[in-house]
Amino acid sequence: MLNLSGWLDALAQTEKTPHPRRRPLPTAPCLGRPLPSNDQIDRHAERRANQARKQHILDSSLASAVDTPLAEDPPPAELSSPPVGSSASDNKSFFGSLGRRSSVGLNKKGRYEPFEVLRAIEKKDIMLLHEVKMSQFDLLVTGTPLPLVYAMRLGKSHHDVAIILVGAMSRKVNDTSDDELALMQSSTKATLRALRANLKIAITASLSLPHDLGDTSLLSSFLQVIVMLEGSRFLLSSTQTLSLALRSPRESKPVETAQKLMHKWVSRELKERQVASVEEYIANGVGDLVLLGLWSIVQDQVKEAETIPLWFFARDDRIQKAVEERLSDLRRTSPAALSRLSRTVKAQLDTALEILGQRSLNGRERVEKLRRALDEGKKV
Structure with a gap:
């Protein structure tokens, strides 16, 4: 009979001995979905920034515009019903x-x-x-x-x-x-x-606005609304300034003065880059200011001369046509009164109407021609 007690005792001692620990595996985490690339992160950030900027524009516009x-x-x-003339x-x-x-x-x-x-x-x-x-x-x-x-x-x-x-x-x-x-x-x-x-x-x-309405139509309409609402003070003050400048044009430079007045007024309402987009509107306004200044002198010398509505200002050639119509009425109804107009004012008025009526030239060209004629006394 075999005696296995010694072997069993040895086996029991072996089981009680702790097994040596295995070396831990190196850390290497694996993501189920890869992280976005830097380009994707940049595009997403730019898109969110544009959305935030747009919302800020809307909020600031509502706060400042009204x-x-x-x-x-x-x-x-x-x-x-729609106007008959509309098609x-x-x-x-x-x-x-x-x-x-x-x-x-x-x-x-x-x-x-x-x-x-x-x-x-x-x-x-x-x-x-x-x-x-x-x-x-x-x-x-x-x-x-x-x-x-x-x-x-x-x-x-x-x-x-x-x-x-x-x-x-x-x-x-x-x-x-x-x-x-x-x-x-x-x-x-x-x-x-x-x-x-x-x-x-x-x-x-x-x-x-759409291209067929003109790139500057929006800015010009905005300026025109301001003229309609609160332009009287600016126009009356500018008219008085130019009427004085036109009495001594060589020294006071009335056309140059009108340009400065228009740029100052427009710059108060628009940013610098927007002012450059309404040069034609500014040129039209300069011509109108000169005509208003001249007509103010006419009213001082001819009491029968009618006032020109200020809301005609910078609306195409409304001021010019108004001056021509009133001169025509004076020639027809009060020729004696019109004869009291000084020769200098007559010459300035005829020159301004002739130059500003040259619609083949753009606004800046007409203003430059008017400046040479009135400010410098050159024949054009």
Whole structure:
């Protein structure tokens, strides 16, 4: 019989002996998904920065543009049909391709509501926006949020709608009638203030109008609204300054003075790079300031001379035509009164009208020619 007790005792002692520890594996973590590359991180950061910058522009524009209160509840505009002279091609060039007509309709009073305008912007219902523009324009420039800001916040997909709204505002400035400006009722003033705020937002956000409306149309419309609202003080002061300068043109340089006045006024409203974009508007304004200064002298010498409305300022050749019409009326109705006009003023007036009437030249060329004639006394 085998005695295995010794072997079993040895085996028991072996099991109690601890096994040596194995060497740990080297640390090598493995990610289930790779980290983005530096280029991807940069693109994502740039995209987020652009979004934040755009939001900041909108917020700062709303805070700074509306420096005068808008009409909280503008008076209802009467429904009217489109002008007889307007054509389908004009509407197409202005509004682009017409969107699909939505089911939004008029309320019981035959008027649209602000929420319907916002819904039309969402759905790109250009036809409804056109109808609102023709019948209730104030809905496009008032409300909370402003329709333009609402369209901008919807992003790139609604950029064309924002451009359409800006184009409608620019057209409204040009279509404001002389009677409306002469009466300047509270409703007209509220609309102009709303236009100024909206155009300021569009300029701050660097929105541009379609090419067929001109690159400077937005800036020019903004400046024109300011003239309509609060340009009287600037124009009256400038007219008085130029009327004095024109009495001694060689020493006072009236055209050069008008250029400085215009640049100073425009620079107060626009940034430097934007001022360079409205050189034609500035040149037109310089010519108008000179004519207003001359007409102020005419009124001092000829009491029968009628006043020129200040809202004609920088609106194409409105000032020039107004001067020519009033001179023609004086020749027809009061030739004796017109004969009291000094020979110097007659010569200056004839020279200015002749040069500014040369529409084959651009604005800067006409102003330079006028400067040589009046400031330097050269024959042109």
